[in-house]
Amino acid sequence: xxxxxEINNKEILDRRMFLDGxxxxxxxxxxxxxxxxxxxEKQLGFFWQPNxxxxxxxxxxxxxxxxxxxHIFVSNLKRQILLDSVxxxxxxLTLLPLVSIPELENWIxxxxxNESLHSRSYTHIIRNIYSDPSVVFDEMMDIKEIIDCSDAVxxxxxxxxxxxxxxxxxxxxxxxxxxxxxxxxxxxxxxVLEGIRFYVSFASTEGALVV
Numbered sequence: 001x002x003x004x005x006e007i008n009n010k011e012i013l014d015r016r017m018f019l020d021g022x023x024x025x026x027x028x029x030x031x032x033x034x035x036x037x038x039x040x041e042k043q044l045g046f047f048w049q050p051n052x053x054x055x056x057x058x059x060x061x062x063x064x065x066x067x068x069x070x071h072i073f074v075s076n077l078k079r080q081i082l083l084d085s086v087x088x089x090x091x092x093l094t095l096l097p098l099v100s101i102p103e104l105e106n107w108i109x110x111x112x113x114n115e116s117l118h119s120r121s122y123t124h125i126i127r128n129i130y131s132d133p134s135v136v137f138d139e140m141m142d143i144k145e146i147i148d149c150s151d152a153v154x155x156x157x158x159x160x161x162x163x164x165x166x167x168x169x170x171x172x173x174x175x176x177x178x179x180x181x182x183x184x185x186x187x188x189x190x191x192v193l194e195g196i197r198f199y200v201s202f203a204s205t206e207g208a209l210v211v
Contacts, residue, residue, distance in 0.1 A: 012101065018183060019167075019176060020100035027102055036103040043110050050117070050124035062129040074126075076205045078140050081122045082150055083193060083201075087115040090157040094186060097164045098179070153197070156182065156189040 008021035013032050015021065031037050062070065092112045099105045126133040140146055160182040167174045 008100070010100075015100045017101055017104050018095075018098045019171075019179065023099055023102050023105045025102070026106065028106070031103050032101055033103055036107040040103070040107050040110055043107075043114060046114075048117070050121040053121075053124070055125060055128040058125070059128045073205055074136060076201045077122055077125065078136065078143070078146060079149060079201050080198065081119060081137075081140065082146055083153060083197060084115050084118040084122070086150070086153050086157065087190075087193065088112055088119055090154070090161075091190075094157055094160045094164050095183070097168050098183065153189070153193055156185045160186050 006022045006024060008015070008024045010021055012027070012030050015032065017033065028037060062073070065073065089112065091108050095108055096105060099108065123133065126136050130136060160179070163174055163179045163182055167179060
């Protein structure tokens with residue numbers, strides 16, 4: 001795999017999702033896994049832009065919070081910014097080089113775009129509650145808990161990224177069992193990130209504000 005376009009001699013319907021040659025033509029008339037095409041259509045229907053949401057009331061509500069409540073709210077935003085910064089690029093960097101079917105390639109591309117929209121929404125929130133949002137962003141990388149969290153959520157992605165680079169250079173020089181194992185671990189890591197880490201963050205914010 002040496003370029004951005006290579007011919008895959010396998011028939012579309014005979015290819016596995018990963019590690020079965022490159023995606024060549026982006027065609028959606030013949031789909032092996034129609035579920036990905038349905039997910040793309042669903043995600044496209046959810047498209048939105050952060051500035052479409054009026055947050056003027058949120059600004060006044062934030063000022064009414066106690067110092068402790070403001071700390072919890074902003075700290076959770078920082079955590080969410082980190083998590084979506086990872087999700088906004090990692091699937092493209094690690095999974096796309098290994099994909100073999102166009103409908104999965106299309107879905108991963110749209111997935112990362114939506115994650116980037118989430119990150120923009122956090123910036124939109126912070127701009128509405130701080131006159132200078134840099135006070136939040138500039139200090140994030142100096143917070144030990146943020147750094148520790150980043151190490152935990154990127155471990156599997158980092159390991160797959162290294163293997164994906166090797167696979168692009170010389171597929172014969174990569175143990176297929178090892179790279180399949182890393183793909184499986186990344187999928188589990190994604191589910192933990194979305195299904196546990198984000199929900200805990202949201203629940204913490206809601207719990208602190210309700211109490």
